[in-house]
Amino acid sequence: MPDWPKPMDESATRELVRRIQTGEEAAWTELYRLYKDELLFLTRARLGPKLRSALQSEDIVQSVALEAFRELQRFEVRGPGSLRRFLHGLVLNKIRDRADTYSAAKRAGAVALTDAHAESLAAREEASPYSDPGYERLERALAALPDEMREVILLRRIEELSSQEVAERLGKSDDAVRKLYSRALARLALLVGDGDGG
Template structure:
């Protein structure tokens, strides 16, 4: 982590190479975070790479305003920027949508917005998942979010948390078994960012 902090300080001092290295180090995790959030956006599919690039461009312009706040604070800061970039991409997508007629716009909205029953099922599943995660031991919850939300590998999680790869595999397997009992499919482990996002949740788990 000292390496990240030194790179941040150099980037804030105007060294482009330092920010390039920061971007290279955080790009995979940030891409996975954006991909996870984008799954829950309504409407046309977004280009994750475009959002990622926009996020990094915003970050390099704002690097002077970043304040170090402990381990992984730089990634959490990037996540905040990426969420704003994603929201802007959604707005831009709708703004560019064909608007040849009132009927065209209505059809577009009908295709983009889920029905009431779909929304209710999604909300019900979210609350069940949120409750299940809350009752997981902190260690299992942290590992599950690192694996399923940030997309880290077992070895990356082990390096981040100071655990062995074997311990990470075991804790992840136990956590997934518990969630499968509730949801049946582990794909339900992907969470919307409104409450349990990579930055906030990882910070809570530390």
């Protein structure tokens, strides 16, 4: 079974947020170090390969970091995982905004993917963007799953939705989502265990 990112302890989260709100630069560095790989993983998983060829995951994470810098001044810790959920929400909103902008530009004919641009993107994809190689293995394994299995894992594990919330979003029964999630995790564990995602 892959190691999934776990929320920080609530007291540690409160202390980190307090330090950030008092302007301590080291606290920002610590926040970025703690969440960069996780936010990059979420970004890459949610962009998918098609959008990832047009939008840079690292740019989205940097943009989220800047937005978090502004927004965390007013942030209140509201229980375990609240900082993580807040950061995930920023990522998902940024992806939607960028995808909408890209789609509008594409429809207007303003986006052309040249061969040189495609080669440049492929070259950037060769080097791992993660500090922790476990994220790269997990990303490859997730990509090898059927769409429905990948989606249920992302919704349950990354977006931390309940099985009932996932069922509503996917238009399935709660029981069907629980079974799908169980099968998806089992297959994911096998893929991660293989070490090659396929």
